[in-house]
Amino acid sequence: MRPFDYIRADAPATATKEAGAGARYIAGGTNLLDLMKLEVMTPERLVDITRLDLRDVERTPEGGLKIGALVTNSDLAAHPDVRRDYPVLSRALLSGATGQLRNKATAGGNLLQRTRCYYFYDPAQPCNKRDPGSGCGAIGGFNRIHAILGASEHCIATHPSDMAVAMRALDAEIEVEGADGAGRRIPIADLHRLPSDTPQDETTLAPGDLITAVILPPPAKNTFQAYRKVRDRASYAFALVSVACVLRMDGDRIGGVALAFGGLAHKPWRDPEVEATLTGESPSDDLFDKAADTLLREAQGQGGNDFKIPLARRTLKAVLREATQTEAAA
Incomplete structure (x- = not known):
């Protein structure tokens, strides 16, 4: 593993100040640490956000739900409001990974997990997502798990999250704090990008942007x-x-x-x-x-x-x- 700086943030403003180009946030680390061990990702700095106060699930004034970015997948799936009002989300979460991983993985990190494409995970293979311009090994290669919609000649990878699919059906919004301290909301439909000719750009987040919460609208009745x-x-x-x-x-x-x-x-x-x-x-x-x-x-x-x-x-x-x-x- 390559050397990197490690910083613990005690507030969102501290985290976004320390993050930027070459840095990555770390919470559960269930995806990031694997990729670092393989040297697929080699951040120069890790900003630990586990001490931030982002672990609550609470009602919004509109009657929806605000889910802190550090709420674990296990806690979110088991939350009584989620099970009662958004069962599609609870079921999606429980269908993913193992109990041990769900106990560590967070709502914010789940949205940002990276593809499980075999070529992306192997630095010896061509991958435009990992090494832009090197080609897509999955095209003409072993592509059993790959995309049939929205792909391009540069990338046919798929997004692996179960939670994000349920969030998309529920019209969730993503609450983000930027490096300038300004907050904004992004509809989940606009968070992830299709590959086009820049598959390395997976989301619309800017460097230093920190996901602080996921907002669900009021639950639909009789569905x-x-x-x-x-x-x-x-x-x-x-x-x-x-x-x-x-x-x-x-x-x-x-x-x-x-x-x-x-x-x-x-x-x-x-x-x-x-x-x-x-x-x-x-x-x-x-x-x-x-x-x-x-x-x-x-x-x-x-x-x-x-x-x-x-x-x-x-x-x-x-x-x-x-x-x-x-x-x-x-």
Whole structure:
């Protein structure tokens, strides 16, 4: 491991002052430390933020939820307000990693975890995300877990977070404090970038930006919420395809629906046209096929991941059948 400076911050303002180009924040460290050991990431400075007062989950004045960036995945999944009002989030969190990792991983860090692409993790292999301009080894290589939506000729990696997919379906906002001390909110839809020709730029955060909280809107009433994750084994594996669903029935028609997908793209994927296709319609297999056609209209496999296209179709249809049947029976 290469040498680096280590600083403990006692306030957000101290943390952002010490951070910047060449620096990284560390809290749980469940992803960062692995990448440092492999010399995939070689920060010149680590700013430890574990002493910051960002561990609370509290109601907002609007009736939503404010989740401190240092709340652990285990505590967030078990929080009574989350389990009652945002069960899709609790289920997504519990589907990820091991209990030991969930006890350390934090809400802020989970959003910023990096792809599990094999080529990104191996410094001997070409990877535009790790070494811009070196090429994408996954294109034409072993790409079973890679993207079928939103990819580019420079990168076909996927975002690994389960929590972020649920947050995308819930229209979360990310509270950020900048290096200048100014705070702002970023819709989660705008936090992560697609690869384009700069896959090394994964988020819209500026150097020194510190995530301080995640804000959830007031919970939707009378909705079916589910998180379905398809993976190679029953536990401790990243999603090949996942779907976060929040659906409300209006009589015998779909009154409203939010659908976010994991395992398909460089960021949690949400397509307004899919939701518009479903809203106001009576549930049927033909309708669900139409929604899947809309979702996958530009899907492109890379050989090893071609199976994800029919798998995404089946997974979406299964979630919609469960959601509409459950709500119709309620």
